Amino acid sequence: MHFRRTLLAAAALVAAHAAQAGTMIDNANGYTLNAGGELLRFQALAFDDQGRIVAVGDAQEVAAKAKGYRRVDVQGKTVLPGLIDAHGHVFGLGYIASGVELYSSTSLDGALKTVQAFAQANPQRGWIVGNGWNQEIWKLGRFPTAAELDGVTGERPAMLRRVDGHAAWANSKALQLAGITRDTKDPAGGKIERDADGNATGILVDNAMELMDGVVPRPGDVERRAALDGALAALTKVGLTSVHDAGMGEAEDALFREYADKGKLTTRVYAMIGDTGEAFDRLSARGPLASYANDLYALSAVKLVSDGALGSRGAAMMQPYSDAPHTHGLLFYKNAEMLAKMEKAMKAGYQVNIHAIGDAGNRQILDGYAALLKKYPGAAQRHRIEHAQVVALGDIPRFKQLGIIPSMQPTHATSDQNMAEQRVGPQRIKGAYAWHSFLKQGSKIACGSDFPIESPNPFEGLHAAVTRQDSAGLPVGGWYKNQAMSRKQAFRCFTLDAAYAARQEKAIGTLEAGKWADFIVVDADLFKVPASAIGKIRVQQTWLSGKPVYTAP
Known part of the structure; x- marks a missing residue:
């Protein structure tokens, strides 16, 4: 014994x-x-x-x-550190699978056939929702209309978000349910596209999309869980071991924590609270969460939005659009309002990460940082500008001077090359997608994709960063190749510097x-x-x- x-x-x-x-x-x-x-x-x-x-x-x-x-x-075999996407939308990626997918549509007619097929295959759905249309690829020279969508959706309401998420295409039934008429005023930071008689055409730009919030069904707990499961599977498949979730709320926060506790969070998530409203007040009650469950989750940043997107001409420009002289785009908030939001987040100890695409949007945010960093010295917070897409040449050095991280998405350049210069002209394009200019001055770029607007595959981002070409190898020689990155620089912005932008470089x-x-x-x-x-x-x-x-x- x-x-x-x-x-x-x-x-x-x-x-x-x-x-x-x-x-x-x-x-x-x-x-x-x-x-x-x-x-x-x-x-x-x-x-x-x-x-x-x-x-x-x-x-x-x-x-x-x-x-x-x-x-x-x-x-x-080649072994690399897990890659990091510094700007994506985790639940958005998961929801794509449950709606109409228009990312691959190459014409208006093709998009309408896709919507019609989805509607016929899903008769039980009260609403037809989806994502991914891009009128620039369709070569329409205009936005699509509600009347065109009506022909394939019947009496069911429909709302389809543009590829950049900054405009929505609604049919007549959806406009009716939302109470949008010729008398409806444009909301601050938004625009209702109208015909010559002043009637809504079906396109809602930026904050005008919020007019649909009360009628479009919101995902429930079951849908959220399915979306998170789907997104995590997609992220691990492309080698992303960490992502920065650019704007989420209380339900998403609770689910991220639950998944982390149960060992189901197979990609690390560095989350940003969407805006500084009531949800921020509740989520920030205990202060920033730097690390949870062995660095699987963090909630110590805030995502704000300065302007819209270039494709929908919602990005705020200091001078009119070169291909639409009647508009400058849209600043979502007046300077004082944006400054108040930034200060609220900074005062609470959060990193502030702000979407800015147009040169006026970037100028507004840089001016705000310049004013507030004197009051709240923010070097340790590593505040960011998300996208930093079209920046006045004189403003690029200010990123380095203020210690602001440009969080940029290489595939945006190759996706936007078909319209970007038409939008901003030959002078302003010199400060657009200007990766080399930022790197040359010593700025650390945090690279991402803005999935699901773009593919989450970081190797597609690495390819775009190095070649300045799309997946078809166009244009030959690269689009403004002088702004390309070396392989080492691109590798760094998807690894070390993306980690730095989340204050996690000592862990990953x-x-x-x-x-x-x-x-x-x-x-x-x-x-x-x-x-x-x-x-x-x-x-x-x-x-x-x-x-x-x-x-x-």
């Missing part, structure tokens, strides 16, 4: 030791940056059973620090001892494949905190 107890005790000790042993990724073609931004190669990566990195580097040196660890041979963003073992195994060498092939790289494995969360079939 004594001998049996001894054997059982020994077995328990071995089992305990095995449970505490970590994992060594071996035979890797590895790349990572270090804290100083230097690009390093490695053959092996070891991490403990908690998912913390123990050693990175030469196989023999790592093995010496990883005795007893189980080994995973990746057979010479590179593969270094003490950090979380967030990494991906891919099917090609990012630094050796032809630049044209970067967007075609596919993820084979995604690991979060030392555990696999995605394996390609």
Whole structure:
């Protein structure tokens, strides 16, 4: 009996030791940056059973620090830090699957046929909703109309958001339910498109979309859970181990925390509270949440919006649009109102991240930061401008001077190339999508995609950053190629600097001892494949905190 107890005790000790042993990724073609931004190669990566990195580097040196660890041979495959998307919309990505998908439509006729097919396939739906239309690709020279949508939706109300999320296309029934008539005034920061007689055409720009809020059904708990499940599956598949969620509310916050508690949050989320209203008051009652559940979740930033988008001519410009001299676009708030929102968030200790696309929108926010940072020194907060898309040349240096991070989306440039210069002309385009100008002055760019407006695949973003070309390789030679990034710069803005923009660079963003073992195994060498092939790289494995969360079939 004594001998049996001894054997059982020994077995328990071995089992305990095995449970505490970590994992060594071996035979890797590895790349990572270090804290100083230097690009390093490695053959092996070891991490403990908690998912913390123990050693990175030469196989023999790592093995010496990883005795007893189980080994995973990746057979010479390329291993990279998990990639980070610094600007996306997690639930928005999940909701795409439940509505009409118009991202791939290339004509108005094709879009209408897609809507009609969806309506016929979903007779139980009270509303027809969807996303992704882009009249610029359709070459209409105008917006679509409610009358055109009426022909395929019948008596059911319909509302379809534009690709950039800054305009909606509604049918006549939806306009009727919302009470939008020729007498309805444009709301502050919004515009109801009208015909020559003053009647609403069906297009609602920016804050005018809020006129539909009371009638369009809101997602419930079941829909939110399905959306989050779908989004997380999509994010791990493309190698995103962390995303910055650009504007969410209380229901989303509760679900993120629940998923983190249950180990279901397979991508880290750095969330921004949408605006500074009542939801902010409740969510900020205990102050910023820097880290939750081993850095799986954070809620320490606020997302504000200065203006609209370029495609719908809602972006606020200092001079009229080159292709529409009757409009300057829209500032959502007067300077004093925006300043009050910024100050409320800063005073509460939150990082302030503000959507600004037009040069007037960027100017308004830079002026606001210049005024408030004297009162609330914000270097530690690392405040941001989201998009920083069209910036007056004289304002670009102010980002560096004020310590403001430009949070930019490379695929926006390649998606917008078909209309951007027409919108702003040959002079203002010099300060648009100006990545090289920002990097040259020493600004850290946090790269993202703005999914679901663009694909969440970060390799498509890396391709756009390096080539200034779309997925078809156009234009030949690249669009304003002088603003392109090097591969190392692009890699950095999707890893180390994206982590920096969330104040998380000590935990993630590179593969270094003490950090979380967030990494991906891919099917090609990012630094050796032809630049044209970067967007075609596919993820084979995604690991979060030392555990696999995605394996390609």
